[in-house]
Amino acid sequence: RAESYMQSTIQSYGGNPYGRLVEMGKEAQKVGVIKGILLHQGETNSGQNNWPSRVKAVYNDLLNDLGLKSADVPLLVGEVVRSDQGGQCGGMNSIIANVPSTIPNSYVISAQGLGHKGDNLHFSSASYRTLGERYADQMLKVLKYDEGGNEGGGNEGGQGQGNEGGQGNEGGNEASGIDPCQMTTSMTSGQKAQNGGTHDIGNSGFNYEMWTNSGNNASMEYKAEKGKFQFKANWNNPDDLLCRIGLFWGTGPKPKDLDGDLHCDFNYEIGSGSSGGGYNYIGIYGWTKSPNEVEYYIVENTFFGSTSKQQGLYYNTSSKGTYKLDGETYEMWVGTRTGPSISGNSTFTQVFAVRKSIRKCGHISVSAHMREWEKKGVTLGQLYDCKFLCEVGSGSGSFDLKYGNIWIGEESGGGSQVVTPPVEQKPYKEAISIPGVLEAENYDIGGNGNAYNDSDSKNEGDAKFRTDEGVDIVKGGTGMAVGYTSSSEWLEYTVNVEKTGKYDVIANTSNGNGSIKFDLYIDDKNVASFSGSKTSDWDTYQELTATTKEITAGKHILKVKFESNNNNLDYLKFVAPDTTGQQGGGGQQGGGGTHIESGVYPLSYSVENTGADCEDPSSLNKNNLKSCKTLPNPFEWADGSGKVTDFCDWSCRRNEIKREIEFWEIGEKPKFDKLEASYSGGTLTVKVYNGSNTLTLTSKISVPSGNGPHPIVIGMDGNTGSLSSSYFSKCIQVPFTHSQIAEYNSGMGGNGRSQNDPFYKLYPNTFNTKADYCAWSWGISRLIDGLEIVKDQINADLGHIAVTGCSYAGKMALYAGAFDERVALTIAQESGGGGINAWRVSSEIGSDVEGISNTNYDWFLSSFKSNFQSQIDKLPYDHHELISMIAPRAFLAFGNPDYTWLGDAAGYASLLAAEEVWKSMGIEDRFGYVIEGGHSHCQASNNQNKAAQAFINKFLYGDDSQNTKVRTSSVTKVYNSGKYDWGGHKIVNNGCGGAGLSELIDLSEESEKNQLSQNRPNPANSETTIDFSLTQNAFVTIDLYNSIGVKVMNIASDNYSAGSHSLTFSVDKLPQGIYFYVMNANGFVESKSMIVK
Missing domain, CATH: 2.60.120.180 (Glycoside hydrolase family 11/12, catalytic domain)
Structure with missing residues (x-):
């Protein structure tokens, strides 16, 4: 039956490929049962309208020769690469679509969205994997539903009812693949x-x-x-x-x-x-x-x-x-x-x-x-x-x-097309004003899954209020409250925020069965968390307090999400922000609420991304991309509106670069619902929750002797990466095991990672939208989250965290340090293409080095190649900007020109350009590199070891005498694509976060007489003393806050008599950085800033 051009292929099966197929089927039947037949057509029969009937003939022959019945053995037929994906034979799919009407019990497997490998004929490896999963999904559905018998239709008609009988099988629903x-x-x-x-x-x-x-x-x-x-x-x-x-x-x-x-x-x-x-x-x-x-x-x-x-x-x-x-x-x-x-x-x-x-x-x-x-x-x-x-x-x-x-x-198109109808969400009566009181029972109108999420539709409330909905409203508190809640249930409220700022929130709540825990979100961004202990019963309410992150003025959706079961919530009371506090960054696009003194460039931050609230750049739209054949300007806003000149704006410009790299190259680091951490027997355990899915990280850490606080080094697949552990002897050594997130594939074909990797099981629908360097950098950030939770057990100094690794792990360290601002020092050793190297320069050098055309597309999004391989000038950033994301923190890079594949000329170009960012801030001592050979891959040279020791001693151990102005390279060739004309730029730091706290206006009429003095010594490194004086007896509180406004210590909370007082307290367990302390004495409020070194 075969065409002449297929005769050579036939001979490879002994002249009888059908006979070989039957032979294999009979072998299979000796040890199992054939439950289905899978067919995927190539390009050879393209355009043959009689193809479905020819397939039917082979299918029927196969059933007869193997003693099978059509009703028991479905046929699954896959599409070829579609025309909208560049498929040369995409028209064949209209013929394949006729199979279910030609062959009973057959299904078409959609190839929607699946790209080719570059030849317009064959699927890419990632697409083949996805197509295979679609075959498996359909087969599982067929197997599952066959268990119930076949009494409701089929081709011979269903069981009769009345005098008429059933009418047979109307045909399967192609949208879900279910008949x-x-x-x-x-x-x-x-x-x-x-x-x-x-x-x-x-x-x-x-x-x-x-x-x-x-x-x-x-x-x-x-x-x-x-x-x-x-x-x-x-x-x-x-x-x-x-x-x-x-x-x-x-x-x-x-x-x-x-x-x-x-x-x-x-x-x-x-x-x-x-x-x-x-x-x-x-x-x-x-x-x-x-x-x-x-x-x-x-x-x-x-x-x-x-x-x-x-x-x-x-x-x-x-x-x-x-x-x-x-x-x-x-x-x-x-x-x-x-x-x-x-x-x-x-x-x-x-x-x-x-x-x-x-x-x-x-x-x-x-x-x-x-x-x-x-x-x-x-x-x-x-x-x-x-x-x-x-x-x-x-x-x-x-x-x-x-x-x-x-x-x-659509009736066809693959995947269930169930869509919740677009119910309009609107306030129950009117938008709730903030500041003000939010009564929990007044959640928005809009229904389950839209304005609220209730795990069952039954209304168990006894208040007889809004009984047509599933939210359980009970009598209690100050009238009515929301009760019978379960973890992950939520309620939404339309709110109108009067004024931008941080709000104190009082929650009236109870839980007679266990601990109280719930979070507040504004427009799906977490702004506050509440936790409290079990109450004596559900009718005994307690007030819990929290302070929100900064909320901008205007209309928003506020979400209350419960994180434990059986909470009752009566109301939330929002108190107006303290206008004497921090008011956000002073730059064009705002640097958030972090207070930074004039001329002070933080070595690390207390949050993962200080620019999290900044707007996405316009460069995420392909239509907005412009040609740039040389290295783009890291100081220029993505929309071309100007350049960053105020340090307070750097957090938003940095976030623009972050979003570009996530969107085009690796995928966005995902959010999670909950994280828990513990430390026992020398092992740090971190458990992350995303809905019902979980992922567990463990790290066997090494804690040095002494009281600390100890700096931290996170080594990529080793305690200290590829550097000598002796350099980090005073550090808590935390190995990151990448396989706990995603497996490593050393080949260049992109065949290594799997949807069974822990990260892709935690986020099951992200396999094609998040690559390994997104997953790995996410995992390192979750380790840091865990270290924050157990810091007191291990005496950790969270202000001095280093990450280090070599080769592919050098890339890993680079992404970790760039994407998490809690990291103080990043050491990227021989990271090569996809690491410090500029993609543009690697492309100009050619195929001997790792570039867009030949890198590992397990590590990066496959779309990155298709988008930019042939038009790299449209890439809106390059990797000198990935490095620049680390500024103003410390960075050290090593290269090895003995290994051509590393492409150190592309790395050198990128380093020269990135250096301009540190120079613009006047902190060149935080930026270094040594590119020289004469040593094995991932074995540092003497000069590189010396540089590593200097950076570690200075930026982890605080030894300012170290010389870290180390920038040497045996590679000096500059390619055209590595040139730039934007050097010499200056960024000015006049302080961020509003007026310095030492300049805050006193709020009491007694301000001229009551006094709070500057701590001494300042900077402090072990203990420090605060003096204050009172004109009359008063109850005094003095609290210490970190640079982003989180309370870290209560220094005083007692009655004091009129006169002068001194308080000495220890700061030796506090990370290095800027803090402020606030005194409140019967309404008199004064604040001062202090530095811990």
Whole structure:
């Protein structure tokens, strides 16, 4: 049967490839059962319209020769590279799409979004992996659903009901890859429905409604998850019963304005002998509202066993003709009715689209029906709801919807297209003012999954307030409170913040079962956390306090997210910010609330990213990229509006570079829900939570003797990377094991990492959007989080953290130091291409060095290559800017020109350019490099070892006598792409974070007499003394805060008599940096700054 051009391939299988296939199948049957057949077509049959029938012939032969049945062994056929991905044979997919209509029990595996390897024919390795996963997902679905039998359809018709019998298999839903007629497993463990009202079902995106006048004569149970719902109904002479589940908008768009079409899949069974009275319907049901109120039905069956007009069916309507859709003829009946409706009692239009032959399972193209109605003169309004319905007027019986799904999207396209309808979120009454009191029960309108997240739809509250929703509101506190909460549940509130600043928040809360824990978010950014101990019972409330991060003035969405179970929340009281405190950066784009004294350049910070609140750069849009053939200016704002001249703006410019590298090169470091850490037996253990997924990091750390505080070194795959551990003898040595995050692949083909790597299991849908250097740098930051938690146990100095590594681990150290500002010293040894090297220069040097064309695309996003390999001048940054992200902190790089692959000329160009950033701040002693050979890879030369010791002694141990102005290279060639014309720039530091705290205005009328003195000595390194004087007896508090406003110590809290006083306290466990202390004496407030060295 084969074409002549395939004869040579045939010979490689002994002249009979089919025979070899049968032989292999029989071998497999000796040890197992064949559950499916997978086929992926290449380009050789492109354009052959008879290909599906030829496949069918081979498939049937194979079934016969192996003794298999089609019903038991599905055929899965994969698409080729699509045309929109540059596929040369993409047109073949329209032929492949005909397979399910040609071969029973067959499925098409989508190649949507999967790119080729550069030849426009074959998938890239990453795309092949994703395609394989799609085969596996479909096969698992088929295997899972076969367990329930095949009683609801199939090609031979389903089990009969009434006198008509089932109508057979309508065809699978390509959107989810599920054939609804194979979904024959009944619901178990459903929830009992409430009579009356509409109710959201957890986070499923679906809403249910049950209504009856019959009390105990009817019931409904339901169950739903994303992409699937089920329900059962029972009745015995009810006075009407309506049971329905689907999508609910309230006020939604018109059908034609949806982002895609409405679709429904279903499979149901009617109980033997069931009847439904004079009128009854099974099918789609819903309403549209203003400007046209329409009640609509798509009737697939009735309890008469026929859909023909009889008794009370389609009452007071007249026929508007027929149309063909979903494989059958539908007759359209339209009438006008006056009575109860979604707007009360009104006159509205009724539409019945009635299928000529009944069916128990299949697919309904809802939007296509609606378009037919409009052709016949029915004008629909805004969507109110769209649900699958069982409705009876009386009678007795049962109904079992075994599978239902309603979604917005395409009928084909791969992956479940379930979309929660766009419910408008709005304040319960009006936006809550801050400062002011937020009553917990006044959460926004918008429903479950939109304005709140409640794990079950049952309302257990006893306050009888907002009972149509799942949030449990109880009597308690100052009136009502939100109760019966579970971890990960949340509530949202529209708030209007009067003034930019940090707010003190008082939370009135209780928990009679365990600890209290919840977080506050503004526009999904964490701004405060609350924790408290168990209360004696739920009726005993306690006030917890916290201070938010800076919140900007204006309207926001505030989220309360519970992190423990059984919290009751009464209210949150927001107190106006102290206007004498820090007011944020003084630069053009603001450097955040960090206070920095004039001329002081921090060696490290207390946060991972000081620019986290800054805006994303315009360069994340490909249309905004401009050509730059030489190294881009690191001082210039991404939109070209000017250059950074104020140090207070550097945090935002640095964040622009960070976002560019994340967006184009490695992927964005993801957020997490919770992190826990412990230290025991010399092992640091960090556990990170993302929803129900977890990842655990462990590090066997080495703690030096003595009381500390001890600096920290994090070594990439070793206690101290590739440098001698003797240099770090006074440090806590913390090895980072990269395989606890993602496996390392040394090859250049991108075949190493796996979705089973811990990071990609923690974030399961990020395999194609986050690369290894994103994952690894994220993991190092989580180790630092853990060190912060256990710092007191190990006497850690968090102000002096170093990271170091060599080769691929040198890149790892570079990304770790660049992306986490808590790192004081970064040592990147022989990091090569993708590390310190400028991509532009590597490209100019050619293929002998690691560049965009030949690096490892496990490490970097594959899109980075496709976007910039042929137009590297459009790259909006280069790696001199990755290095620059470390400024003003300390950085040291080593190269080794004996190894051509390292491309040290590209590294040298990048270092020369990055040096300009440290020079602009006048802190060149924090920047160094030594590029010289004469030693093995990752074995430092004498000069490199000396430089390492000097940087470690100065920036970890505080020895300012060390000479760190070390910048030497045996490579001096400068390529054209490594040139720049923006050198000599200056950045001025006149102080950030508002006025210096020593200049704050006294708030008391006694300010001229009460006094707070500067600490002595200042700077302090072991202990220091504060003097203060009072004009009268007072209760005095003196608290110490770090540079970002976090309280780190209470120095005084007692009654003091009038007169002079001195307090001496220890600072030896505090990290080096700037602090401020605040005294409050009966309303007199004064502050001073101090330095710990």
